[in-house]
Amino acid sequence: xxxxxxxxxxxxxxxxxxxxxxxxxxxxxxxxxxxxxxxxxxxxxxxxxxxxxxxxxxxxxxxxxxxxxxxxxxxxxxxxxxxxxxxxxxxxxxxxxxxxxxxxxxxxxxxxxxxxxxxxxxxxxxxxxxxxxxxxxxxxxxxxxxxxxxxxxxxxxxxxxxxxxxxxxxxxxxxxxxxxxxxxxxxxxxxxxxxxxxxxxxxxxxxxxxxxxxxxxxxxxxxxxxxxxxxxxxxxxxxxxxxxxx
Amino acid sequence: xxxxxxxxxxxxxxxxxxxxxxxxxxxxxxxxxxxxxxxxxxxxxxxxxxxxxxxxxxxxxxxxxxxxxxxxxxxxxxxxxxxxxxxxxxxxxxxxxxxxxxxxxxxxxxxxxxxxxxxxxxxxxxxxxxxxxxxxxxxxxxxxxxxxxxxxxxxxxxxxxxxxxxxxxxxxxxxxxxxxxxxxxxxxxxxxxxxxxxxxxxxx
Ligand SMILES: [Zn+2]
Numbered sequence: 001x002x003x004x005x006x007x008x009x010x011x012x013x014x015x016x017x018x019x020x021x022x023x024x025x026x027x028x029x030x031x032x033x034x035x036x037x038x039x040x041x042x043x044x045x046x047x048x049x050x051x052x053x054x055x056x057x058x059x060x061x062x063x064x065x066x067x068x069x070x071x072x073x074x075x076x077x078x079x080x081x082x083x084x085x086x087x088x089x090x091x092x093x094x095x096x097x098x099x100x101x102x103x104x105x106x107x108x109x110x111x112x113x114x115x116x117x118x119x120x121x122x123x124x125x126x127x128x129x130x131x132x133x134x135x136x137x138x139x140x141x142x143x144x145x146x147x148x149x150x151x152x153x154x155x156x157x158x159x160x161x162x163x164x165x166x167x168x169x170x171x172x173x174x175x176x177x178x179x180x181x182x183x184x185x186x187x188x189x190x191x192x193x194x195x196x197x198x199x200x201x202x203x204x205x206x207x208x209x210x211x212x213x214x215x216x217x218x219x220x221x222x223x224x225x226x227x228x229x230x231x232x233x234x235x236x237x238x239x240x241x242x243x244x245x246x
Numbered sequence: 247x248x249x250x251x252x253x254x255x256x257x258x259x260x261x262x263x264x265x266x267x268x269x270x271x272x273x274x275x276x277x278x279x280x281x282x283x284x285x286x287x288x289x290x291x292x293x294x295x296x297x298x299x300x301x302x303x304x305x306x307x308x309x310x311x312x313x314x315x316x317x318x319x320x321x322x323x324x325x326x327x328x329x330x331x332x333x334x335x336x337x338x339x340x341x342x343x344x345x346x347x348x349x350x351x352x353x354x355x356x357x358x359x360x361x362x363x364x365x366x367x368x369x370x371x372x373x374x375x376x377x378x379x380x381x382x383x384x385x386x387x388x389x390x391x392x393x394x395x396x397x398x399x400x401x402x403x404x405x406x407x408x409x410x411x412x413x414x415x416x417x418x419x420x421x422x423x424x425x426x427x428x429x430x431x432x433x434x435x436x437x438x439x440x441x442x443x444x445x446x447x448x449x450x
Contacts, residue, residue: 050378050379050380054341054384055299055300055339055341055384056299056339056340056341056342056384056385057341057344057347057350059339059340059341059400060340060341060347060351060392060400060402061347061350061351063399063400063401064398064399064400065309065339065394065398065399065400066398068398074347074350076344076346076347076379076382077346078344078346078347078348078349078350079346091398095299095300095303095309095339096300096303096304097298097300097301097303097304100321100322102322103322138294139294139295139320140294140380140381141380142320143383143384144298144299144300144383144384153396154309154394154395154396155396156396157308158308158309158310158335158394159307159308160303160304160307160308160309161307191304192304225350225351226350228349228350228353228354229350231354232346232349232350
């Protein structure tokens with residue numbers, strides 16, 4: 001997907017928050033320009049915002065604790081919100097959530113607005129809330145987020161660690177909307193990232209038209225679970241405005 | 247000497263909700279073994295503060311829950327601590343079963359089977375109608391075995407619990423405990439045969 005074909009484009013500095021309405025069939029391409037980036041993501045059905053990305057349902061339906069090419073991000077209502085239709089990265093975290101102000105200060109030191117004005121160290125929890133609040137959502141809607149461009153491994157005893165594989169300058173992932181999706185992003189650092197330097201890179205967020213999902217689609221055919229999930233998504237659109245198409 | 251305040255049997259497939267005050271100790275007993283006890287917590291004074299699976303995992307740097315695990319809220323505060331555990335480990339990434347996820351995981355015709363989500367919503371709305379689905383998040387599955395693998399996999403495995411195994415927790419603040427004694431018949435978590443769970447509450 002060449003970047004000159006983006007219909008919408010934004011560059012999000014590290015630590016900031018952003019939202020976009022991604023209608024069905026459009027896709028969001030995120031690129032970690034510096035390699036040191038992290039994109040926390042929440043997703044909601046824009047037509048019924050109590051329906052939202054559900055970490056546990058995503059993991060158990062696809063027998064995975066990482067997100068990669070061919071996976072979908074399930075809502076709590078048995079429908080895919082976003083499909084990972086392209087992915088140069090390979091292993092995105094789902095199980096660590098985001099940072100808060102105290103965690104950021106403990107890792108990177110005190111650097112608040114008083115000290116640094118707009119260069120202050122932002123955290124994920126506050127960024128998510130500031131963005132959720134713009135859409136009439138709040139604390140109840142801040143569920144476990146996905147973390148793109150951060151790889152978290154789990155050993156046999158269950159211990160977790162942020163992997164050096166997370167550092168991939170230019171890494172990109174493409175997320176196709178299977179419903180009309182409100183996407184909420186925070187580019188605050190991953191909660192397991194170590195200091196002392198707060199990340200500085202930018203995330204490029206570009207939207208393009210992905211088109212109808214073919215029957216042979218990689219995400220749809222990845223497993224029987226996803227086949228049924230896509231059928232559930234189609235059922236959501238089974239009653240179009242103005243009656244059925246001829 | 248601690249005083250037993252309450253003892254109740256939660257039948258197979260039933261919901262349960264109760265208040266646990268700071269300092270009180272609760273025990274959940276897997277009476278017949280292999281049961282999955284889907285459990286969630288709220289701050290009793292401010293239910294917008296609730297159990298957070300990812301903050302619990304992130305703080306202890308481990309995905310399994312056992313003795314010593316602090317159950318952490320979405321405000322990064324400790325709700326309860328697991329103080330005793332004869333089972334060995336518990337899941338917090340598998341979530342609760344629901345009719346919607348049942349259609350994805352098993353088959354469209356499993357939609358009308360009883361589920362933990364139905365239990366959770368019924369118990370919450372009977373407790374206080376200000377609650378809704380938005381108040382729920384990924385829960386704890388006591389006695390359930392969901393191993394994660396180094397290559398990124400996750401599976402629902404045969405239980406490692408057994409008859410009489412129990413887990414004990416002490417509350418750090420006044421909390422509401424929400425339980426669904428899982429009715430799931432489509433996977434091995436309940437040994438394909440849901441069984442009762444015992445709830446015990448002491449003043450200390
Ligand atoms: Zn269940």
